[in-house]
Amino acid sequence: MSLKHLLSAADLDRATAIEILDTAEEMAGVNSRDIKKLPTLRGKTVVNLFFEDSTRTRISFELAEKRLSADVINFAAKGSSVSKGESLKDTAQTLEAMGTDAVVIRHSASGAAQVLAHSGWINGAIINAGDGTHEHPTQALLDAFTMRRRIHGAASHGKGLDGIKVVIVGDILHSRVARSNLLLLNTLGAEVHMVAPPTLFPAFPQNWNATLHYDFDDALIKVQPDAVMMLRVQGERMNASYFPSEREYSRIWGLNADRLPLLRDDALIMHPGPMNRGLEISSVAADHKNSTVLEQVANGVSVRMAVMYHLLSGERTHTDV
Amino acid sequence: MSKILIQGATLPNGTVADIAIEGDKITAVGTGLSTDGASVIDAKGLVALPGLVDLHTHLREPGFEQSETILTGSQSAAAGGFTAVHAMANTLPVQDTAGVVEQVQRIGFEAGYVDVVPVGAVTVGLDGKQLAELGAMANSKARVRVFSDDGKCVHDPVLMRRALEYVKSFGGVIAQHAQEPRLTEGAQMNEGKVSAELGLTGWPSVAEESIIARDVLLAEHVGSRVHICHLSTAGSVEIVRWAKARGINVTAEVTPHHLLLTDELARSYDAVYKVNPPLRTQEDVIALRAALVDGTIDIIATDHAPHPAEAKDCEWQAAAFGMLGLEIAASVAQDVLIDSGASNWQRLAEVLSHNPARIGSLDEQGQEIAAGSIANITLIDPSVKREISTSHSKSSNNPYRGLTLPGAVVHTIYRGYPTLANGVLAEAGRN
Numbered sequence: 001m002s003l004k005h006l007l008s009a010a011d012l013d014r015a016t017a018i019e020i021l022d023t024a025e026e027m028a029g030v031n032s033r034d035i036k037k038l039p040t041l042r043g044k045t046v047v048n049l050f051f052e053d054s055t056r057t058r059i060s061f062e063l064a065e066k067r068l069s070a071d072v073i074n075f076a077a078k079g080s081s082v083s084k085g086e087s088l089k090d091t092a093q094t095l096e097a098m099g100t101d102a103v104v105i106r107h108s109a110s111g112a113a114q115v116l117a118h119s120g121w122i123n124g125a126i127i128n129a130g131d132g133t134h135e136h137p138t139q140a141l142l143d144a145f146t147m148r149r150r151i152h153g154a155a156s157h158g159k160g161l162d163g164i165k166v167v168i169v170g171d172i173l174h175s176r177v178a179r180s181n182l183l184l185l186n187t188l189g190a191e192v193h194m195v196a197p198p199t200l201f202p203a204f205p206q207n208w209n210a211t212l213h214y215d216f217d218d219a220l221i222k223v224q225p226d227a228v229m230m231l232r233v234q235g236e237r238m239n240a241s242y243f244p245s246e247r248e249y250s251r252i253w254g255l256n257a258d259r260l261p262l263l264r265d266d267a268l269i270m271h272p273g274p275m276n277r278g279l280e281i282s283s284v285a286a287d288h289k290n291s292t293v294l295e296q297v298a299n300g301v302s303v304r305m306a307v308m309y310h311l312l313s314g315e316r317t318h319t320d321v
Numbered sequence: 322m323s324k325i326l327i328q329g330a331t332l333p334n335g336t337v338a339d340i341a342i343e344g345d346k347i348t349a350v351g352t353g354l355s356t357d358g359a360s361v362i363d364a365k366g367l368v369a370l371p372g373l374v375d376l377h378t379h380l381r382e383p384g385f386e387q388s389e390t391i392l393t394g395s396q397s398a399a400a401g402g403f404t405a406v407h408a409m410a411n412t413l414p415v416q417d418t419a420g421v422v423e424q425v426q427r428i429g430f431e432a433g434y435v436d437v438v439p440v441g442a443v444t445v446g447l448d449g450k451q452l453a454e455l456g457a458m459a460n461s462k463a464r465v466r467v468f469s470d471d472g473k474c475v476h477d478p479v480l481m482r483r484a485l486e487y488v489k490s491f492g493g494v495i496a497q498h499a500q501e502p503r504l505t506e507g508a509q510m511n512e513g514k515v516s517a518e519l520g521l522t523g524w525p526s527v528a529e530e531s532i533i534a535r536d537v538l539l540a541e542h543v544g545s546r547v548h549i550c551h552l553s554t555a556g557s558v559e560i561v562r563w564a565k566a567r568g569i570n571v572t573a574e575v576t577p578h579h580l581l582l583t584d585e586l587a588r589s590y591d592a593v594y595k596v597n598p599p600l601r602t603q604e605d606v607i608a609l610r611a612a613l614v615d616g617t618i619d620i621i622a623t624d625h626a627p628h629p630a631e632a633k634d635c636e637w638q639a640a641a642f643g644m645l646g647l648e649i650a651a652s653v654a655q656d657v658l659i660d661s662g663a664s665n666w667q668r669l670a671e672v673l674s675h676n677p678a679r680i681g682s683l684d685e686q687g688q689e690i691a692a693g694s695i696a697n698i699t700l701i702d703p704s705v706k707r708e709i710s711t712s713h714s715k716s717s718n719n720p721y722r723g724l725t726l727p728g729a730v731v732h733t734i735y736r737g738y739p740t741l742a743n744g745v746l747a748e749a750g751r752n
Contacts, residue, residue: 087631087635087639088635088636088639089634089635107636108638109636109637109638109639110509110519110520110521110590110637110638111519111520111521111590111636111637111638112636114589114590115590115591115635115636115637118589119634131520132520132521132638133520133521133522134519134520134521135520174520176520179518179520202516202517202523203512203513203517203523203525204512204513204514204516204517205514205517206514207514207515207517207518208517208518
């Protein structure tokens with residue numbers, strides 16, 4: 001399967017997803033060397049187009065691009081002409097006129113990456129680094145990579161996540177991480193469970209291939225998950241009556257010390273970061289030996305290198321003459 | 322006086338007849354009428370309808386002439402078979418005073434392609450706080466009878482009650498844009514399975530239905546009539562059906578797009594499909610089509626809402642709500658009522674002409690095709706299948722582009738003047 005863009009985790013069939021995860025293993029090897037650099041994207045220009053603040057994601061992409069020897073330009077909305085009312089279209093066309101091979105876009109509007117890819121404004125590869133409350137496909141890939149590595153270790157190559165049980169907990173309604181994980185985990189054969197207060201589930205989740213639970217304890221006991229993925233509670237939800245108070249949220253939906261004993265001894269504790277310690281996750285859980293939070297960060301670079309490699313290396317790019 | 326003879330047209334009741342026109346009147350309807358001195362229109366195979374009437378058009382002038390003008394909107398209307406359009410009040414300045422509505426009507430008269438009937442705002446500046454001068458607009462030369470804050474809901478129940486009561490004195494009607502504002506904050510598309518996947522903020526059907534339920538009860542309580550704009554959900558149909566059965570004086574409209582398109586189209590994130598109320602589900606479409614057939618819904622109204630390219634050529638969330646509709650309304654009506662086998666041309670004439678004229682209190686529109694009537698006539702070729710491409714609107718936010726729809730408007734005669742002849746728009750208006 002030849003990918004031109006990565007807009008949604010749904011763009012990845014099982015074979016392609018596993019291929020990317022396998023490539024990411026190779027990239028992880030590069031990242032543990034003294035000289036962490038490959039010449040793969042020499043001469044290619046990649047723009048990190050961030051309409052929304054996200055230092056972590058931007059740095060992760062930037063590192064990935066630089067380790068593949070791409071020329072990297074960071075375009076942040078703040079301080080740029082975007083804040084003066086320049087449209088997505090104008091920005092995209094400007095980048096196109098300057099000759100870019102790929103655009104990594106983070107935007108507060110759901111669908112922005114898809115609009116950019118299909119508008120005709122720009123010809124390069126588009127990588128969705130998070131669009132509104134829609135998707136964040138490289139996050140799902142790095143989460144899958146992290147689980148696969150922890151569970152299968154050196155035997156990971158070529159494997160999916162068949163039979164792995166994952167419980168995703170928190171603000172499902174507004175989470176692009178949850179949407180992308182839902183799709184990719186299913187593609188890789190995992191069993192997806194979700195836990196949230198009813199206010200933070202979509203009102204019509206019928207198309208979601210997941211089991212939904214309101215009771216976190218009950219879900220942990222019944223599912224006995226291989227991994228628990230805690231989602232960040234955004235500040236703007238606090239005063240919008242999605243739940244009564246932070247204290248109540250933390251008590252009922254947080255991965256706190258009282259809840260930890262319900263986990264299997266080998267269950268992974270995951271979080272896409274940044275964490276609200278004491279709200280959705282307690283420090284005991286975040287710093288637990290089974291916590292993968294920092295591995296997820298490290299793996300993010302490897303996975304993004306793999307995605308860049310698949311989209312940009314070889315004969316597919318239009319600027320090869 | 323200019324004479325036109327329409328030969329061999331099929332009337333809504335199925336009979337074939339000639340229609341003689343002199344000046345702005347129909348002088349005779351029958352067979353073998355004299356062609357003497359008349360320009361003859363061969364209407365063999367064409368269906369003759371009373372000129373179409375739109376109760377819900379955004380002409381955008383004054384204020385938003387980059388989207389549409391009263392002239393270009395009137396031309397688009399004539400091309401779609403309309404002889405009257407109601408110009409919605411959300412202009413700038415808002416149509417909330419006698420001065421503005423008279424100006425809109427005058428510019429419409431000068432354009433001369435259709436009767437431009439201004440709708441008055443219910444509240445000053447569409448702000449939902451204070452009643453606009455409804456009486457002054459009613460008594461102005463524009464003779465406003467339909468009042469609406471369309472685009473915004475009159476959500477304050479007391480204000481809605483007062484408005485319903487007040488317009489009784491001159492036989493007016495409040496046309497409600499039913500949208501509970503708190504339930505639709507930031508709403509982008511129908512709240513359903515598709516919005517859950519796309520991560521776009523949902524516009525729940527209950528936000529429409531709760532306002533309709535409240536307003537039919539208010540109308541019953543104060544003995545007024547109320548009109549529901551662009552009804553879009555199966556639940557709304559049930560409420561209106563219940564209200565009518567109860568004897569409440571309610572009328573309802575449905576747009577062409579809600580009769581044809583669904584929220585699945587949002588998957589493209591192409592903002593040409595962004596509209597308010599949003600495209601709903603296939604179940605809703607089926608319920609709306611059935612309701613149009615059985616009379617629960619009284620009319621098709623276009624909610625023709627032109628926007629310039631820059632308002633649509635962007636990310637979904639930043640795009641404006643609204644789509645064109647004047648030039649495909651008759652085709653969608655044919656699809657729903659005729660080609661489906663569910664109803665007949667008489668019903669099509671009701672939903673696109675007689676009923677909207679009656680709701681808008683327009684005496685000289687929506688008349689039967691009969692001697693003595695004003696000569697507003699639309700001739701449609703129902704056998705044509707046409708791929709939708711360009712339109713006469715100044716804007717191109719046309720969600721039907723590329724679709725093949727049945728039927729084509731061939732001639733539009735507006736007060737005895739051909740505004741559309743053989744599918745070609747007249748170069749100048751009537752006046």
